[in-house]
Amino acid sequence: MPQNTQQLAATAANTNQLLQQYRQYQDQALNLDMTRGKPCSEQLDLANPMLNILDSTDYMDASGIDCRNYGGLSGISEAKTLFSAYMEVTEQELFIGANTSLGLMHDIIARSMSHGCTDSAKPWNQLEKISFLCPAPGYDRHFSICEHFNIKMIPIDLLKNGDPDLDEIERLVSADSSIKGMWFVPKYGNPSGLSVSDAAVDRLAAMECAAPDFKIIWDNAYNVHHLTAQHSEIKNLLRSCEAAGNANRVFMIGSTSKISFAGAGIAVIGSSCQNIQWLESHTAVQTIGSDKINQLRHVRFFKDLSGIHAHMEKHAAILVPKFAAVQNVLSTNLAGLGIAQWSTPTGGYFVSLNVMDNCAAKIIAMAKDAGVILTEAGATFPYKNDPRDRNIRIAPTLPNLMQINLAMEVLCICIQLVTIEAQSTDK
Amino acid sequence: MPQNTQQLAATAANTNQLLQQYRQYQDQALNLDMTRGKPCSEQLDLANPMLNILDSTDYMDASGIDCRNYGGLSGISEAKTLFSAYMEVTEQELFIGANTSLGLMHDIIARSMSHGCTDSAKPWNQLEKISFLCPAPGYDRHFSICEHFNIKMIPIDLLKNGDPDLDEIERLVSADSSIKGMWFVPKYGNPSGLSVSDAAVDRLAAMECAAPDFKIIWDNAYNVHHLTAQHSEIKNLLRSCEAAGNANRVFMIGSTSKISFAGAGIAVIGSSCQNIQWLESHTAVQTIGSDKINQLRHVRFFKDLSGIHAHMEKHAAILVPKFAAVQNVLSTNLAGLGIAQWSTPTGGYFVSLNVMDNCAAKIIAMAKDAGVILTEAGATFPYKNDPRDRNIRIAPTLPNLMQINLAMEVLCICIQLVTIEAQSTDK
Secondary structure, X not given: OOHHHHHOOOOHHHHHHHHHHHHHHHHOOOOEEOOOXXXXXXXXXXOHHHHHOOEOOEOEOOOOOEOOOOOOOOOOHHHHHHHHHHHOOOHHHEEEOOOOHHHHHHHHHHHHHHHOOOOOOOOHHHOOOOEEEEEEOOOHHHHHHHHHOOOEEEEEEEOOOOOEOHHHHHHHHHHOOOEEEEEEOOOOOOOOOOOOOHHHHHHHHHOOOOOOOOEEEEEOOOOOOEOOOOOOOOOOHHHHHHHOOOHHHEEEEEEOOOOOOOOOOOEEEXXXXXXXXXXXXXXXXXXXXXXXXXHHHHHHHHOOHHHHHHHHHHHHHHHHHHHHHHHHHHHHHHOOOOOEEEOOXXXXXXXXXXXXXXXXXXXXXXXXXXXXXXXXXOOOOHHHOOOOOOXXXXXXXXXXXXXXXXXXXXXXXXXXXXXXXXXXXXX | OOHXXXXXXXXXXXXXXXXXXXXXHHHOOOOEEXXXXXXXXXXXXXXXXXXXXXXXXXXXXXOOOEOOOOOOOOOOHHHHHHHXXXXXXXXXXXXXXXXXXXXXXXXXXXXXXXXXXXXXXXXXXXXXXXXXXXXXXXXXXXXHHHHHOOOEEEEEEXXXXXXXXXXXXXXXXXXXXXXXXXXXXXXXXXOOOOOOOHXXXXXXXXXXXXXXXXXXXXXXXXXXXXXXXXXXXXXOHHHHHHHOXXXXXEEEEEEOOOOOOOXXXXXXXXXXXXXXXXXXXXXXXXXXXXXHHHXXXXXXXXOOHHHXXXXXXXXXXXXXXXXXXXXXXXXXXXXXXOOEEEOOOOEOOOEEEEEOOOOHHHHHHHHHHOOEEOOOOOOOOHHHOOOOOOEEEEOOOOOOHHHHHHHHHHHHHHHHHHHHHHHHHHO
16 A cells, blocks of 8 residues: 555544535435546537538539539548648548548458458458457447457556557567557547657557558547647657558548537548558448538538647637646545546546556446446456556546536545545455 | 341441441540439439538437437437338337448448347358349349358349249248348339339248348338339338238338438438347447438428428429430330330339340440440349340439430440341341
8 A cells, every 4th residue: 555545534534524525415416427528519619610611502522523422432632631631641541431430440340350451361250369459548449349349359558658568569469460450549548648659659660560460540539639738749650650661550540520520520541552442442332432511511611730720729728627627626635645646638538547456446336326427447448347446537528617526526535435445444 | 036126127228327327426525424323413402401401509409419419329319200201110110320321231231241130140251151132133232242241142033013033032042041131122123113012022021031030131222212193102021021020131221312412311221129229239339320410401401201202303303304315215216126125114213224135235335435334234233244134224313314315315326236236147
C-alpha cells in the first residue's frame, strides 16, 4: 500500500460523513450518464448550417458528377481534396466511406477474414489462429470486433508517455505469425488522452513482423480534437511505413463524427495505394457508393482544412470547461490522497482514472446505485478484463457542467468509501 | 430456324442499306449509354426539396432522439412507421440501414458465411460447398456477391409468367442441403419486368428445403415503380413463410434509391423478428447506427406511404414516354420478323430483349462500335454466362428521348445485320 494513502482519513467520523453524503445523493434519484463519448447538443449545433446548406441549385461536384445519383465508389472530387489534406495522404491513398469509421474498420477485418488482405497468403479464417495486439486501456468497440470474429486479443501495456509497450510488441510480432495486426488510437487516445511519440511511430513502421500481412488499424478519431492551444502532432505512420518498405502495413482511419454530426459524418481511410485498391475491389461488391450528397454538405460547410480547424476551436470552447470541471472535482476531493491517478488530457473525449487495485468495479457499482452511470468496469480492456480492476473511463462531453460536477462529486465519494473499505479489509 | 424469320429480307440490297445506315451512325461518333438502371436528372429533381427540408429547428425524431447524434441502430421512430408500411411488416420486423440495399444483401451473405444465420448449425464458410439458386436472367450484382464469396450459382429458368421454375427449385432444394438460398427480384423484375404469382410465393414459402437455414433474398427494388395505372401487386412472402412455419426463410429488401435519391436513399429489410434480432446483433459490432438525419429527411418529405405513391406517379410520368419509345422503335423495326422478342414491362427499370441464339454478344459489340453502350452480354446470368447468348438488357431511364430513339435505332440495325449474317452462315 503506498505510504501517502494514510492521508485518506479512514476514521469512523470521516467514513460516516462520506456515507451520509452518499445517501443524500441517493435520495436525489440522480440519473447522470458519464458513459459514452458523445458530443453534446451545443457541439452539434455548431454544424447546424450543414442541414440546409445544399438546395435544388447545388448538388453537382466539381467534376460534374450529380451527387444525387449512383456512383463514385471512393468519393467525390472536392471531398477527396478536403479529406486527403485532413488525413495527410494523396487522393490516391484515400477512401471515403459512409458515416461510420467503425464500419470501415469492421469491414477491413471481415474482408481479411474471408479473403485475406494485401500480402496475405490465405484468408485469415483459413488459419488455425489469428491474434491482434490490443494496447490497453483502449477502445471497447475495437475489442468487440475481435471478439466477434474470434480473433485472440493480446493486451499490451500502454506506457505513461502514451506509447504502447514497443519492446513487448516487437518481441511478440517478430516471433508469432498468428499476430496479424494491432489496434491503436494514436492521438488523444481513448481513454488515455495521450498521443504516441515519433519514435514509437517509426518503430511500429519498421519492426520485423513474422506475419507479412500484419496490419495496424490506426484509429485517429481525435485528430483535430484539441483542448489547449498546444496541439499534439503525431508522425504520419503511412509515410514511416513507406520509408521502412512496409507501405501496406497501416490503415489510418479518420472520421468527422465528432467534428460535424456524430450520426451523419464522413468516415475515411488513408492507406497505401495497394491497400486502397484492395479496399475498393471489395467495396465494389458491397455498394455502388456512399452518400455523395453528405460529402458535398461537408465540403460546402468546412471548405478546407483550415475550416475544420476553425470549427474545432469552437468545439474546444464548449469542452474545455467540462474537462476543467472533472479535473477540479477530482483534485479538490482526491489530490494528495494517493488513492487515484487521473489523466489531464490536452485533447480527445475522455479522462482516464485509475483507482486502487480491485476497486474499480465496486466504485462503478456504488456510483450506479446513486444514479451515476459510468462506463462498465473492464470495458477499456480486451475481454472486458481489467487485470488490476482499477481503470474508470470518464466521458465529460455529453452532460452539462452541473451534471458533471454532481456526477464527479458522487464518484469521488464512492472512490473514498470503497478505498476505505478495501484498506480496512487489507489490514 | 423459326419460319417467320423469312420476313427478314436477307437480300443484298437490304443488307447494304442496313450497313449504310450503320456506317452513318458510326460517323456521328455517338456516345449513348443504355447500360445501367440509373434515374435521370428529372426524376432526381422531384426529390430536390429534401436537400434543404431540415434546418436548425428540425433535427429531433418523434421520440425525442437527436438525429444528429450517435445511436438508433435500427432506425428512428417515424422512419420505422413509414417503412414498415412500405414493406408491409411490423416495426419489430423492420431494419433501417444506410443508403445501399446492396450493402444490406452483401452483409447478410458475409455474416452467414462467417457466423451462420438463423437456423444454421454452422457458419457457411465451414461447409464444403454452398450454392445459391439464381433465377436468370437476373440482377448482375446479386451474382457478383455469390462470386465474391465463392458461392456456387445454379441458374434457374425464369418462366414467361414471371415465376422462377418452381418445379426445378423444389426438386433441387429438397435434395441438396448445400443450397442455402436464392436471389429474386419479385416485382417488375430486373431485367424481365415481370412479377411473381401468388401461387409461386406460396410454393417458395412452403417448399421442403434440405437446408434448415435456406434463405430467400427477396430484392423488392421496384415495389412502387409502376408504369401503368394497373399496379402489379405481389403476395407478402414473409406472411406466407410464417403461415408455412418457415418465418426465418426470407429477407425482404427495399430501397428508396429509385424513389428519392439513387445515391442518398434509405435501404430497409423486412424479416422475421428472429432474423431482425440476428441482424441487429451483428450490425451492432459494425456501426453505432445509420444516418438518422437522412431518415428524418425522407419522413419529412414523403410523410407517409400515400406520399410515396403520389411521388412515384411523377416518376412514371417521366418514364412512360421513354419506355414507349423503346417499344415503338423495336416494333417499327422488328415486329413480325421473328428475330427478337422483348418484354413490355408495366413497371421497373428495364426492357428485356431476347435475340436469336448466339447473337447477343455480337450485337452488343457492333452497337458499341457505333457508340451505343449496352449492358455487357451475359451480364444478366450467373458467371456472365448466357447459355443461349441471346439476352440484352435495355435500361431506358437515364438517357433522354432523343438518345433513346437513336440508340434503339442503332440497336435494331445491329440486330438485323447480325441475324442476317448468322442466318447466312447457318445455310
